[in-house]
Amino acid sequence: MEAVPVRHPGRWVAIAVLALVAAMIVSSFVTNERWDWPFAFRVMNFTPVLEGLIKGTILATIGSMIIGISLGVVVGIMRLSSNPVLRFVGLAYTWFFRGIPRLVLVFLFGSGIGYLYPRFDIGPFPFSQQLAGFLGLSSDLTIATLNVNDISSTLIWGIIAMGLSEAAYMAEIARAGILSVDDGQREAAAALGMSPSLSMRRVVLPQAMRVIIPPTGNETIAMVKDTSLLAYLPLGTELFFQAQAVSSRTLKVMPSLVAATMWYLVITTVLMIGQYYLERHFGRGYGATREQTTAHTKKNRILGKGA
Amino acid sequence: MEAVPVRHPGRWVAIAVLALVAAMIVSSFVTNERWDWPFAFRVMNFTPVLEGLIKGTILATIGSMIIGISLGVVVGIMRLSSNPVLRFVGLAYTWFFRGIPRLVLVFLFGSGIGYLYPRFDIGPFPFSQQLAGFLGLSSDLTIATLNVNDISSTLIWGIIAMGLSEAAYMAEIARAGILSVDDGQREAAAALGMSPSLSMRRVVLPQAMRVIIPPTGNETIAMVKDTSLLAYLPLGTELFFQAQAVSSRTLKVMPSLVAATMWYLVITTVLMIGQYYLERHFGRGYGATREQTTAHTKKNRILGKGA
């Protein structure tokens, strides 16, 4: 209907202020030489930085998110199990791996394990080494010896450390998602003769995705930057580490950090676009991604959605 | 009914393996001198470490989560607004603050802004400084001058930086939570004459909490450890920084890190207990926290919940 819309002066003031701030920031970007944009761009294109971006940051993020999500879903399901032992294990896992800082975990994986146990003797039972020592035997109760130092600085090892840590966070996210799916869905699947695991995979999880995706997006974007902790493995092929190396050599701290941040923003953009499409995919059949059309949602309600 | 339960040999094997691993870890804790437990406990009780724990880590976590959650909810609501400008601002916010690494943000807050803009001249309009320079005027178009360096190393400044970053993540979590609440609830509230903001506060958000709490627990626990980034502000009153200071002075790396980790595990324990009660509180009226009783959930369904 033709009508004068409501004025929101407060809102427009807020928008104006934001625009002003944005203009100021842009203005300063353009005019302040200390940003040293030409140098920042050179750092972005610097071969070691690029290599670190691709071989370290991106690869490590993909790898550890794959481990984190798959293991996390398993742990999340364990936390909802009717078996108290499994439930306890799930709880203990989320407790421990959320409690230990990633930096410490990576450090433990990289140097700590080797420091504590230079050789990893896999005995036939726990305490076998100690027992042997106690009995005065030479420690022949050893099945295999792993030289921890041989593998400790590899990317794969770092990915495992980050993946284990991520799984604890993903477990909570998966748990919240699974809890949000109506029990009737599980029962309908059971009544069709689906096994619990099939029903989880085909019925519950796809519906839980709507609730799981946004926080998982958070985790992924955070992981992109947390891969910089791999420097504590130590592993130098990593975007942020290389940018910092440039900064400590040239003492041009700001443009080096800007270069790294620019790359992070590029990755974040790509991930957010991906997330948008994922949300749309898993919102099929729902009026889920409300941005699409509110009309759609309303129709669902009228047509008996949620019944 | 009296019956022989199903045997799950695979499950028991898995549990046995886990128990074995746990036993091995405990065994090694007890028997490996390199952990140096007595020293670790001394570090835990070391005054600068304790001070860092309380004045830095705990205070900073509380402060930045308060900012992060409140601002995050606002940004999350903006992303769902029907006003395209607000929606864009929300999107840009989550994009930028998730894209920029916290370390860089903290550094920018701490030294970077001062480096780039040693004096912060608040002019009557953007570019006023530049304009003045261009016109050959002395830069008198200045309203106030803020000496950035005076505030840049304070805890409150670090809390603001972390809070701004956290808000971007919380916005996504809040958005997912709000989307999970049925539209009928909003309409029922509107029909009772509630304004949109009242309906959000009293009706939508309390129900969204069930989906919001678990990932928020993740964020809080992650924040506890991310406060160690305040060292880049730089701010030395912080648990992890102090533990590392001990380690680099004495070169007893492992026990120092263990001391910090022990404190983190203590905080994580407290937070997880708090989360349990929060989930229970916001699960009232639902069979939500399924651990409580599956019977409850089933009854709900039978009694017509979700209708």
Next chain:
Amino acid sequence: MTSSARTMPLVHAVNVHKAFGRNEVLKGIDIDVDEGEVVCLLGPSGSGKTTFLRCINQLEDIQAGRIWVDGDLAGYTEKNGKLHRLKDKQVAAQRREIGMVFQRFNLFPHMTALENVMEAPVKVQGRKKAEVRAEALALLDTVGLSDKESAYPAQLSGGQQQRVAIARALAMKPKLMLFDEPTSALDPELVGEVLQVMRDLAAQGMTMIVVTHEMAFARDVADRVVFMDGGVVVEQGDPKTVINNPQHNRTKAFLSRLRSEHEQVAAAARDLVV
């Protein structure tokens, strides 16, 4: 506006048009409802009954036409011949005069029955808790739920939930009650409870617009039935006249469809009545 308020019916809808995208759902509805009148809306599925109720309560924007409720133009104010949209707060104030009961109840699941009823008077009208509490308990009593005050919606049967929903709407002391198929999500055994509450309400002189398929209710309680089809009012009048002697073909067709359903029930019922 206020000068004409005395002479206007409580609800005065003129030429209401509503489309969803290209789908024109209401094609010029004119309906007046006087104070104290009970009007039943009948019509086939998709005829726009729900949409019209939602328009009255401003849950949908209309494209053309005007709706006055209690003398106030819904959603707009007229200044110098120009329509100005009302602010959210003003819209909320208008809605307070109208109670709405949804087909799917839409109780607040995180509040007990009593809290559901007390929520709006306390938070919207800002009244004192103690006073509202006494009133709410009395309301729960009138809908026959005096013992369920501290039950959560999930612990109530469908019929009980719908009665709480009615009490919740009544707590705001609305001038007009809108019911959208209030019994169609209920098991047959529970329908009676809700219809009885509505009968009592009508007897007390509440103005009501009821979308329903319960012919018995329409016949016994309504002052007028309005038959809608394809987004227009096809026919309206005294319940018995419209139901027994429909004038228009569309009304006849709809009623004969319903009739065949009902005949079966009636046959079974006759057996039972023996």
Next chain:
Amino acid sequence: MTSSARTMPLVHAVNVHKAFGRNEVLKGIDIDVDEGEVVCLLGPSGSGKTTFLRCINQLEDIQAGRIWVDGDLAGYTEKNGKLHRLKDKQVAAQRREIGMVFQRFNLFPHMTALENVMEAPVKVQGRKKAEVRAEALALLDTVGLSDKESAYPAQLSGGQQQRVAIARALAMKPKLMLFDEPTSALDPELVGEVLQVMRDLAAQGMTMIVVTHEMAFARDVADRVVFMDGGVVVEQGDPKTVINNPQHNRTKAFLSRLRSEHEQVAAAARDLVV
């Protein structure tokens, strides 16, 4: 076991007991259903009808008694006089013989109608997609939804959703169909569609247990009605006999309650029928 299978009825429930905590809901139910028989379960709310259906399909554990479906003991196997619980996979296999239709449909919202129907045959029985697809389309056709194959549940009316649910259950070619008040969540206009599909199914010789309040359906379609109250079977037999001449007081009381509801409808219907 298999030796007795020939002589046993398709469903053979003996002394079934079920309690939720201290609340004893089933107190020794004995029911036999022969192959091809249609049995309607009647009874007041809370009498345990739903619970019994769920026990047959092992959605609930029973505390005492046994249920055989098609000669197989549900949920257990007997070795050396001792009961052994079946594994999840074996339970799932037993459930495949039974189709269940829920009151609230419980369609999978993220799958289209066709995908809902195809899901179990493809993923559970591991059959070929092309073959299942053809069958599923035929099934959707029999329930009158040939044009809705690619609609999501949210895009279907309640009656359409319930018919998809029936097609989904039938796609597994079950020996037994369980219906739990399949029409009570539907608007009156949509009830007819679903009942018609069930009538056709009965005519084709499907064994069915139906919890329903639709007396007309019970009277016309059921081979036997079973009246439950307070967790026991009070009375069973030929539909007309039980409905018109109930022997037990509890049956009489329940039917007279239903009667008063139906009388009103009947009165309205009589008017309509003129």
Next chain:
Amino acid sequence: ACGSDSLEDPGASGSSSSATESVDVKTDDELAAMVPAEIKEKGTISVGSDASYAPNEFLADDGKTVEGMDVDLFDAVATKLGLETKWSNGGFDTLIAGISSGKYDVSVSSFTINDERKKQVNMISYFDAGTQWVTTKGNPNKVDPDNACGMNIGVQKGTVQVDDLEARSKKCEEAGEEPIKSVVEQEQSKVTTSLASGKVDAMLADSPIALYAVKQQGDTLEALGDIYDSAPYGIVVPKDQTELADAIAEALKSIQEDGTYETILKNWGNESGAIDDFAVNP
């Protein structure tokens, strides 16, 4: 294939690197005989270093190779011992753990020798680093190292300069003046940034580092006063590897004798830090 291998502005003309004298070291069989058998067998010695401390150790343009004064020095030592070096870059904390776990045979990373450290590992002195104050060009805030009370002074965490500042601050308080506000940064590069930004009035650091910063940012920074409080840097060797420690000490003496030591220090502009007494756990 993509990316550039240099950070030089492509427009700018050729490199300005000052002339460095090349060194030529030969294996000394006598010294080589002192090397423990297991390392000798390998033929290479692995060295851990935290390459964020220019010019002592930092990453070269390829983002992998560690270079700097420490690298040149220890490479010469290793050649004397008939060994090849394999340099790895790792965080400061990881170096010590790596030494104890056998990941690295030695660590050369500007470790200042102190008593607590000597309890954990063997340290062979090879260089004297003093403390050097640096301030902004022209010393606009009139910083006086001996009277910096109430000023903001930047320093890197974990360095001896942190203790130095603390002691000076205490003196200020005893004299009834305001304490020094020390700003402890995570990395040396950030300390320098803080100084350039005016967040701190001056900084103090190990002399090679401080002088390097001045050289890099000659137009904004200047050295303040003289080098003082010199303390030895030590090459870190596991506690149980005393033989190796002795061999390294001998090799250091040997490169001093043939002049290589002097040349390398000169190449990095650090000849003022030369020492005569290469000792294990001095």
